[in-house]
Amino acid sequence: xxxxxKVRPREVFMGRLSHGDDLLEEISxxxxxxxxxxxxxxxxxxxxxxxxxxxxxxxxxxxxxxxDRPLEITKLAGNVSLKDGHPFIHAHIxxxxxxxxxxxxHLAPGTVVFACEFKLEVFDGPEIKRDFDEAxxxxxxxxxx
Amino acid sequence: xxxxxKVRPREVFMGRLSHGDDLLEEISxxxxxxxxxxxxxxxxxxxxxxxxxxxxxxxxxxxxxxxDRPLEITKLAGNVSLKDGHPFIHAHIxxxxxxxxxxxxHLAPGTVVFACEFKLEVFDGPEIKRDFDEAxxxxxxxxxx
Amino acid sequence: xxxxxKVRPREVFMGRLSHGDDLLEEISxxxxxxxxxxxxxxxxxxxxxxxxxxxxxxxxxxxxxxxDRPLEITKLAGNVSLKDGHPFIHAHIxxxxxxxxxxxxHLAPGTVVFACEFKLEVFDGPEIKRDFDEAxxxxxxxxxx
Numbered sequence: 001x002x003x004x005x006k007v008r009p010r011e012v013f014m015g016r017l018s019h020g021d022d023l024l025e026e027i028s029x030x031x032x033x034x035x036x037x038x039x040x041x042x043x044x045x046x047x048x049x050x051x052x053x054x055x056x057x058x059x060x061x062x063x064x065x066x067x068d069r070p071l072e073i074t075k076l077a078g079n080v081s082l083k084d085g086h087p088f089i090h091a092h093i094x095x096x097x098x099x100x101x102x103x104x105x106h107l108a109p110g111t112v113v114f115a116c117e118f119k120l121e122v123f124d125g126p127e128i129k130r131d132f133d134e135a136x137x138x139x140x141x142x143x144x145x
Numbered sequence: 146x147x148x149x150x151k152v153r154p155r156e157v158f159m160g161r162l163s164h165g166d167d168l169l170e171e172i173s174x175x176x177x178x179x180x181x182x183x184x185x186x187x188x189x190x191x192x193x194x195x196x197x198x199x200x201x202x203x204x205x206x207x208x209x210x211x212x213d214r215p216l217e218i219t220k221l222a223g224n225v226s227l228k229d230g231h232p233f234i235h236a237h238i239x240x241x242x243x244x245x246x247x248x249x250x251h252l253a254p255g256t257v258v259f260a261c262e263f264k265l266e267v268f269d270g271p272e273i274k275r276d277f278d279e280a281x282x283x284x285x286x287x288x289x290x
Numbered sequence: 291x292x293x294x295x296k297v298r299p300r301e302v303f304m305g306r307l308s309h310g311d312d313l314l315e316e317i318s319x320x321x322x323x324x325x326x327x328x329x330x331x332x333x334x335x336x337x338x339x340x341x342x343x344x345x346x347x348x349x350x351x352x353x354x355x356x357x358d359r360p361l362e363i364t365k366l367a368g369n370v371s372l373k374d375g376h377p378f379i380h381a382h383i384x385x386x387x388x389x390x391x392x393x394x395x396h397l398a399p400g401t402v403v404f405a406c407e408f409k410l411e412v413f414d415g416p417e418i419k420r421d422f423d424e425a426x427x428x429x430x431x432x433x434x435x
Contacts, residue, residue: 001166001171002163002174004175014415042187072345077219079264092190092220094394101392104247120294133260147305147408148306150304154299197386223334224334249386278309286305
């Protein structure tokens with residue numbers, strides 16, 4: 001069963017990150033600086049190395065790993081919502097190495113930007129907040145009105 | 146040669162699916178319930194297992210396969226249009242396992258949601274209908290006015 | 291540090307490419323024909339073969355390679371901006387073979403469409419132009435006002 005809220009487009013940004021930025025932290029910084037509480041971000045580019053995570057669905061813990069080489073970002077997709085009262089980015093990323101082999105996972109701090117171009121859609125609308133979800137162990141959108 | 150139609154943004158939803166949902170069926174249910182005939186959906190999250198397909202370009206048949214383990218959804222992308230008079234979802238998905246290895250394909254019924262967050266853009270505009278396409282054997286957008 | 295510009299949504303197109311099209315060239319053709327100078331494109335579908343590139347972050351040169359078999363497009367993501375005064379598409383793509391194995395990279399000419407459905411968002415707003423960037427050797431968005 002889907003639970004969803006209608007949101008209202010407020011503004012759209014296109015931009016890029018700087019060489020050497022931490023990918024996740026810098027997207028978070030944008031949202032904190034601009035007070036963006038609800039949004040969707042898409043990006044492409046390249047990283048010097050990636051730090052990713054996979055969520056262990058049995059132990060309910062993220063397992064982190066590093067792909068320590070240059071990779072193309074074939075896609076970053078993330079959303080912005082509220083967690084503990086602050087803007088929070090949840091992003092997943094797909095990458096590819098020089099042979100074209102693809103990698104992916106939950107984007108973690110420690111992923112270093114080589115170049116990155118993004119589109120960031122900002123929404124007004126009902127707040128969407130993360131709360132602890134018993135079934136998954138994750139901070140999911142509570143979606144209550 | 147590209148064929149395209151200008152569509153008018155009507156509304157945008159952000160939401161999540163429930164633990165245990167069939168990923169494709171539940172997105173279809175949203176569109177049937179809300180009478181969404183034209184749209185674009187993006188999502189990320191995780192699945193308990195994935196059922197995908199690859200289209201055989203010679204035999205013109207989908208070949209289905211299952212990746213029977215927990216996977217991150219690094220990206221789901223799909224569109225909503227009309228097929229046989231009803232809203233129809235066409236979605237492709239990229240996934241990654243706990244080692245970061247990426248998988249992908251045409252999303253088929255049988256993919257079980259662990260957690261899934263989506264953005265669904267709904268459009269008004271000229272109908273876009275699927276009709277049988279001789280060259281590919283697929284129900285493609287006819288794009289006639 | 292992120293640099294970004296607020297852009298104004300002008301119009302949205304949904305459409306498809308034709309069987310046999312060169313994927314990158316045909317998206318470029320749309321933008322030239324419609325004089326689209328700023329935009330974002332997302333797509334899914336299938337290709338007969340893919341020609342991709344990985345950027346060598348040390349030598350500052352693209353290294354091209356071909357995946358010479360039918361593949362699903364699990365995601366194409368690209369943007370439109372100005373380079374040398376003309377609309378220029380920068381797109382990355384994620385693909386999957388019949389076993390579900392995923393590939394990806396920078397989309398190069400020589401990728402042949404089997405079928406491809408896209409959403410193209412067109413923006414008005416401040417020009418975004420590509421200029422040579424010393425640190426990366428790439429034509430990145432200069433983002434100066």
